[in-house]
Amino acid sequence: MKKALALVLLVFLFAVQVMNSYGIQRFPKPEFESGYVQPETLMPDPRAEVLAIMDIAVLLVSLSVVSWLVLKKRSRNGVFWMSLFSLAYFGFYREGCVCAIGSIQNVTLALFDTSYIIPLSALIFFVTPLVYTLFFGRTFCAGVCPFGAMQDLVAFRPQKLGSKLNAVLGVIPYLYLGLAVLYAATGTDFIICRYDPFVGIWRLNASFGMFVFAGILLILGIFIARPYCRFLCPYGVLLNWSSRFSRRHLTITPSDCIQCRLCENSCPYDAIDIPVTVKNPEDKRTMARKLIFIIILIPVLIFAGGWTGSRLYESLAGVNAKVQLAKQIVSPPKDSNQPETFEIQAFKSSGKQQSLAFAEASAMLGKFYLGGWLLGGFMGLVFGGLIAGLMITKHHTDYIPNKGTCFSCARCIDYCPVKMP
Amino acid sequence: MQNRRDFLNLLCRGTLLTGLAAASGVLVYRSVKGGQCKLGTSCNNCQKSDSCNLPEADLFRQTVWQLDPKKCIQCGRCAENCVMTPSAVKATHVYAMCGYCDLCGGYLKPDTKTISTAAENQLCPTSAIKRKFVEDPFYQYTIDEALCIGCAKCVKGCSAFGNGSLQLQVRHDRCKNCNQCSIARNCPSEAFSRVPANKPYLLQGIESKDENRG
Structure with missing residues (x-):
């Protein structure tokens, strides 16, 4: 009888242990006689929330100062020192978080997932640079973004890439933006933060791969100025389009261009448009033919892109945790000696129904199917725009900064012999 | 010609500004108002919803990453997946729950023959747990956070x-509060969640530090 009781007790204890290993006091709390004082469990506080307001203030002030330096003071020196300050503050002090580039994902997730509350600072870091750009051009890139400042420092021997190569490589940021939005909207991942190149340098702590990526970008950046900003940055896409409609923008010359060509090679980013003096290089018929071609081409490309994207949705969804879990449930490892994966273990101990996991995964796949169509269509539109842009020549007589790609770094200002009256 | 272009520019600028204002308006409105608890995912799904009168339910505030020890299956991935080396996730000792055992299951390897502080007997790969005699038969175990790698063996x-x-x-004090926690992405049991920054810790057997702070 006693044996049986002991056995039952043992089984019970074992069951309790398996079911919930926490909250059971197997051993009573000791009663100390030596006057021992139990130490307190230390719980260090996170960064004070007030400091987030400081970040916002620094952002607003530095945006205003840089815009003033670019448009009113026309001072490259000032922009340079401001960019150093931003590198120190947003880069090395704040270690790259919070940042405008990553905030795209917070905004996207908040728009698609109502249970996610966006931190005020992330929202402001997303909106204010865009608003400033709509009024003053990309002054954010010039002296506030720590990514730009970092790469600006190493741009010693910038080479010209030519307008065609620039335009083709310039498509990559659109793809990066599209993927980032897709993965943020589905709550899968924040890929912009995950593949952030410089955050490891600012923290002085990162994986080997991250340091290699940063090193490659910085070495490349000696010859191709600001490679991340021009050919990767997804926020740059939004700034580019905002800047095209900006109210004011950096001008190379304070009054009239005298066509001296001194500024021609001053821009490390190939962002100065050289004059196109011939008004209509082609006759009306070829122009009309080109226009019709573009009008037909763009919808075709959008559809083709969307179709391609929709074929790829399963591979796109492959990294989603819910989809991965369902896959692992469906096809367990063939080798029975192999231990269960942690995912399966956790799933079993959570007591969730298999059907629920499958339902979640198929809903996710549905989202990715739609997302694949949208992403593909978007890329089709971007390619269409690229081809149209390469076919159309715009007539202008002076050396002017390209409002889309100009970072407002103000280097060209120093090269212009025309000074303020 | 110039005027038409200016007008189109103005139109596009206005559209973009309106769009931005609308999007931020929606997000701010959602954060401040709305029928259900905005912290549905952050408050560990307390289900109180409307009846929740915490001030943080009304504001949108900074969030931090939190690990729920109840959900944790001690897989050891916290040691490998943090962007920081060593990981910002560490073993934390709740002294109030500790039995101060001589034969400590968290300190000693299960098959150990002698109870001693010899490194080969220790479960911890970095000897981050310090064992100190208090009084017979009790021992105090303290975690040296600089050494702890968050492997969860203990x-x-x-x-x-x-x-x-x-x-x-x-x-x-170590967590960089990444936008998307790299451990959370790899956590098999979804033990990580974003929580309001004024309640950063969740420990069994201890009330949240800020309950009494108000």
């Missing part, structure tokens, strides 16, 4: 054989 041992006083927690 947590597993303590929860299997002891009181479960060793628990993994995100240490917020």
